[in-house]
């Protein structure tokens with residue numbers, strides 16, 4: 001196991017479209033172990049996709065379970081993932097391991113239906129929303145050679161989702 | 172690497188002003204860093220980080236277009252540089268009727284609560300008779316958002332609404 005080098009934009013390889021995984025074998029599992037190590041090294045990242053380390057197969061890891069008060073499906077290793085349904089829109093701020101020192105606001109679907117395979121080749125099916133759905137959409141973009149930079153709507157002045165804090169009633 | 176200068180230009184807004192300024196700087200050997208351009212009260216305003224291999228401050232280049240474009244110019248050497256972004260984790264929105272001192276009141280609370288403001292923008296909309304005041308602040312808070320909400324709550328009066336939101340940057 002080893003952590004791998006993360007490609008940084010404008011490396012053209014980040015624009016490459018990744019291919020489907022065909023064999024669920026030791027080679028795949030070894031690569032996933034390395035990808036896990038690489039994600040572990042990054043500061044506070046909730047996901048990573050294979051092309052970010054120059055491996056052009058449709059593999060990504062998403063794990064938002066470390067975030068407070070967030071619906072999630074735990075630690076997910078997704079092979080050949082595909083979003084089959086989208087619903088709603090939500091603005092949120094994103095950054096990327098492959099784009100250091102820059103963040104921006106991106107619109108993503110609020111809810112998605114996700115189909116994928118696990119590393120053993122079993123079918124997975126998820127209904128996801130919010131932060132986890134955002135993370136999955138960010139990673140799936142990498143598999144198609146897209147970056148959040150392609151979707152930044154603005155860096156400021158946006159109407160964020162109204163998750164507004166109300167002052168607590170006085171005791 | 173030469174030092175950075177912060178070049179501030181203010182003038183009457185006019186077609187092509189950004190292009191003229193940046194082209195002139197470029198032709199005179201300047202590198203541009205981060206920049207922020209805004210129209211404030213109908214005026215063109217821009218702050219540009221510039222650097223020059225001979226450590227020039229931009230005056231030579233701007234002198235060429237200054238009079239023609241009616242620009243006020245100020246340039247000062249700054250100690251910062253690029254790649255020093257900090258990620259804001261809280262966003263405060265102030266909406267309502269314009270009230271004297273509101274900016275000072277809100278930012279005063281933020282300072283007291285240890286919030287480091289990284290971006291502040293305020294605007295006045297509505298009409299001359301019924302102006303609407305809008306301010307967005309983004310900052311780095313170390314205390315909990317709940318504390319901040321409690322401390323800002325007393326300012327929620329006389330037609331002013333203050334909203335506090337977490338900003339969580341997703342990195343993937």
Ligand SMILES: [Zn+2]
Pocket residue numbers: 095096097098138142342343
């Ligand atoms: Zn990314």
